[in-house]
Amino acid sequence: MTAHTITADPGPAVRRRPVPWPKLAWVTQRQRRGAIIGTSIFLGLFAVYLVIMAVIQNNAYAAVAACHPASAAKCQQLANSFYRTYWGGGAGSVLQSGGAQTVSSLLFAVPVILGAFAGAPSLARELENGTFRFAWTQGAGRTRWTISTLVVPALLLTAAAGAFTAIFYWYFRPFIEDQQVSVMLPLGFALLGVAFAAWTLLAYSVAAFLGALFRRTIPAMAVTLVVYIVLAMETAIAIRPHYATPATVQGWNNAGGAGWVISSWVKAPDGAVLSQSALNNLTNQVPASVQNSNSPDAFTNWLTQHGYTMWQSVQPDSRFWQFQLTEGAWLLGVSILLIAATVWLVRRRGA
């Protein structure tokens, strides 16, 4: 037995320098080339549509903005027609059918689609195909490989989503400038600023984590979808309004341009807040002439005349960036935690 010796050289000690990150990043991008191309085409097609519509909309809006005085009937008509055509869809070419309202609602789903498709296979596919037995036994080691596998697509995807937001902003700008839509409303908020990229990153991180946990791509995608929808809705309804104490303003502004109305109430002449049932009673007491009026302001005018005051709690548009950064920060934090947890899962796997 002892006659045999190992002849392979142990090599110099300098070799302990780990495999550099750029090499690992190259491996990741090469393995995910299909996903990178797929994502580019998916976002690219949306972007081309948005650019075409942005040019058309911005041109049409220039006429609205140039019309003076804005309160003139001619200008009002122009503005309404612009809004009807491009926001609501109305009658128009195939390109603009649906309008910005529908397009924005569709784009709502983009972060979770991108995130689930890019994130779920990251580790699940290696575990499904058994190629992890190759990847984790190379000289780079499984921790570095895993970090690269998770982080490189995360960076690419977040950057792509960020660039897409810039195009979307250009497309959406007329409605913001026109104060027709508050940028604080869930529809606009999630597609502007840093929110779109942050939600994409979150969906990716959830999917990658679940992929490593389940070891299967499709279940990870499915559960990501559910988790994302619940979290996105919960955030819009229950979490986002609390980033800052809402401002209380007197008067009802139904235009929606000034901010996001969280709640509204009516105070009686003696200053007491009316309950919902009291308000309902009041609605029934108003004269028929007011109830049957065509003017939307008839009821509120009647209330004002009788000493009632109207109040709203509002998140004003001026808080847009504060809210964006708050949401971006916690989404980034959760994403980093999920990616760290995924690395931990991989390190622990086989324990």
Add this chain to the structure above:
Amino acid sequence: MNVIETSGLSKRYRRKWALRDCTLTIPGNHIVALVGPNGAGKTTLLTMAVGLTRPTAGTLTVLGGEPPGSPGALDHIGFVAQDAPLYRSLPVAAMLRVARNLNRRWDQRRATDRLAQLEIPLRQKVGELSGGQKAQLALTIALARRPALLVLDEPLAALDPVAREDFLTSVVAAAEDDGISVVLSSHVLAELERVATYLIVLARGQVRVSGTVRELIASHGAGLEEIALRHLRSGVPSSSRTEAGQ
């Protein structure tokens, strides 16, 4: 130097013990045949040796004391898992580049020369290679890493007889040319009889026989196949472990 050394090594998957109290020493500079019926714990032992799985109990070191999965161990062990998993959608050249970028030690010349010799086209997708070509590609990648130890888990299972012969010839040549220690597992001893210089028979998670082929044949006066069968049937762990034996 012992390339693999275990003491009281045990591995349990949920309720089932895949390996139980396994103590063995695999010396270097051998072509070691790790033989045993399906479910004997061969793959479990090898995946623990390359750091893919961690033991439930006991200790395991590789290459003379390195912990499995450590940078030092990973650098010097070339592992080809069962069914030679590689990225099927990549062309051969890209697969090589992936392996090159995942390792500090890499001999590109050696890899391309070997593939040229085997007439495996670099542009072909890995998924389009034949079973034999795929196994040879996996072996090429493992060898290009210039390992001290080559671990092959059931490398012949999916190959036709001609490909088996070619594969084993490659392994023997690599072991002789570079002085690489090799550990191959198989559930068919006959396949490895021609090349093995050291035999370990594993059954139900325990070592039945362990020793150099020369010594085993001398002490038992029988062929390898018969020695293995005898010990598998008796179910009694053999005393002819390396230290104990002859």
